[in-house]
Amino acid sequence: MTRTATLTYGDQTIELPVIEGTEGELGVDISQLRAKTGLITLDPGFGNTGACQSGVTFIDGDKGILRYRGLPIEQLAEHSTFVETAWLLINGKLPNRAELDQFSKRLTKYAPLHEGFKNHFEGFPLNAPPMAILSAMINTLSSSSCDGRQAPEDDIDELSAKLMSKVRTIAAYSYRRSLGLPFIYPDPKLRYVANFLHMMFSMPYEQHIASQEVVDALNLILMLHADHEQNCSTSTVRVVGSSKANLYASCAAGVGALWGPLHGGANVAVLEMLEAIHKGGMSAAEALALAKDKQSGFKLMGFGHRVYKNFDPRALILKRAADKVLERLGVRDPLLDVARKLEELALIDPYFVERKLYPNVDFYSGILMRAMGIPTSMFTVIFAIGRMPGWIAHWKEQNQDAASRIARPRQIYTGPTLQSYTPIDQR
Numbered sequence: 001m002t003r004t005a006t007l008t009y010g011d012q013t014i015e016l017p018v019i020e021g022t023e024g025e026l027g028v029d030i031s032q033l034r035a036k037t038g039l040i041t042l043d044p045g046f047g048n049t050g051a052c053q054s055g056v057t058f059i060d061g062d063k064g065i066l067r068y069r070g071l072p073i074e075q076l077a078e079h080s081t082f083v084e085t086a087w088l089l090i091n092g093k094l095p096n097r098a099e100l101d102q103f104s105k106r107l108t109k110y111a112p113l114h115e116g117f118k119n120h121f122e123g124f125p126l127n128a129p130p131m132a133i134l135s136a137m138i139n140t141l142s143s144s145s146c147d148g149r150q151a152p153e154d155d156i157d158e159l160s161a162k163l164m165s166k167v168r169t170i171a172a173y174s175y176r177r178s179l180g181l182p183f184i185y186p187d188p189k190l191r192y193v194a195n196f197l198h199m200m201f202s203m204p205y206e207q208h209i210a211s212q213e214v215v216d217a218l219n220l221i222l223m224l225h226a227d228h229e230q231n232c233s234t235s236t237v238r239v240v241g242s243s244k245a246n247l248y249a250s251c252a253a254g255v256g257a258l259w260g261p262l263h264g265g266a267n268v269a270v271l272e273m274l275e276a277i278h279k280g281g282m283s284a285a286e287a288l289a290l291a292k293d294k295q296s297g298f299k300l301m302g303f304g305h306r307v308y309k310n311f312d313p314r315a316l317i318l319k320r321a322a323d324k325v326l327e328r329l330g331v332r333d334p335l336l337d338v339a340r341k342l343e344e345l346a347l348i349d350p351y352f353v354e355r356k357l358y359p360n361v362d363f364y365s366g367i368l369m370r371a372m373g374i375p376t377s378m379f380t381v382i383f384a385i386g387r388m389p390g391w392i393a394h395w396k397e398q399n400q401d402a403a404s405r406i407a408r409p410r411q412i413y414t415g416p417t418l419q420s421y422t423p424i425d426q427r
């Protein structure tokens, strides 16, 4: 039986269909609301708005559940790799050996950038933020890979591998550029993560071979960031893609959305906050008091989430990994002590408890990346490399959905009513 919700407004009553997802999530389909009543909905920040039906990722924020294509994040973290998880997200099922081999070969094949692209890097100032370079260079890829519109259907697999591979090279080159160091070519013998670290840290006269601990930790970080359903950047990718913009243009826009400190940029903001607290001699309790004072403009970065109101399962996995990796690498980081103290106090503080504010993925990813020798300026770039398969999966899903329409929200207009033009000498 089709379920409906009843809406009464004035003397009008209408029935709206209720759509049910595979995990029991319910949504009222309001697509006929304006046509039938003249009303629109108003939901700043889209906290109550479902923009699409999607089969990529399931989150239950109250129970702290995250699943990619039905697979719990904990199982993937234990058994999978970033590359395998990427294929899963993009294609909807775990790959068999032949499919994974083909994907890995494509990632290797597409790793080098066109030599001419190096000239683009020369044009950026040395202190250009790597996120600015990343976004610009992903857009640049569309100048040679697409016809400016969408890719033909059968090219999506190739395009996805190309983007996932090249984004890693671009990211490493953006870092090399910021230091004025020569670009290091990808090494076809190395796997995805090790190859990225090689391009970041090798010298022409000495190859950097990352330790297994570091490779595993980065694999984990990338995998945990690989998708998170309709977050700010993924929604951006879908909005841009809804106009039938190509995959690269859509993902370049996603990088812009991810950059902000309330989203992917939070991993940098967390570290800056921990450093400021540590260097400024502020106690964790004082920092917490500041975060609770609305006039201060200070938030506890790495805390809170629009969807998770219990705990962020990615943060739990990363916290354990950070403890283990720091111990194995023999790193003693005073910032980790500050982070631990902040977490301990926040978890029992009524302000944070009542608002259900828990550490999110960014609270521990920065500490972990710092221990691995990754510079702060690259934290959000690494988030972007990790999120790429999610963006691709959503772009592909939307592109293959015949019912998809261009994203075009409405508004409640609050500006001046009709005015007449006043000539300039009479104003």
Ligand code: CMC
Pocket: 045, 228, 231, 261, 262, 263, 264, 266, 291, 292, 298, 299, 300, 301, 302, 303, 304, 305, 306, 307, 355, 357, 360, 361, 362
């Ligand atoms: N520190 C102090 N107070 C906070 C914080 C925080 N980090 N986060 C939320 N609050 C307060 C907020 O002021 C509000 O208080 P009140 O009810 O008194 O007005 C209440 O908690 C509810 O917060 P909200 O602003 O309605 O939450 P939101 O869903 O709009 O925003 C958020 C979610 C993640 C942007 C926000 O929690 C935040 O700014 N956190 C810090 C930045 C951060 O860590 N971002 C990374 C998110 S996880 C990675 C990702 O997916 O990008």
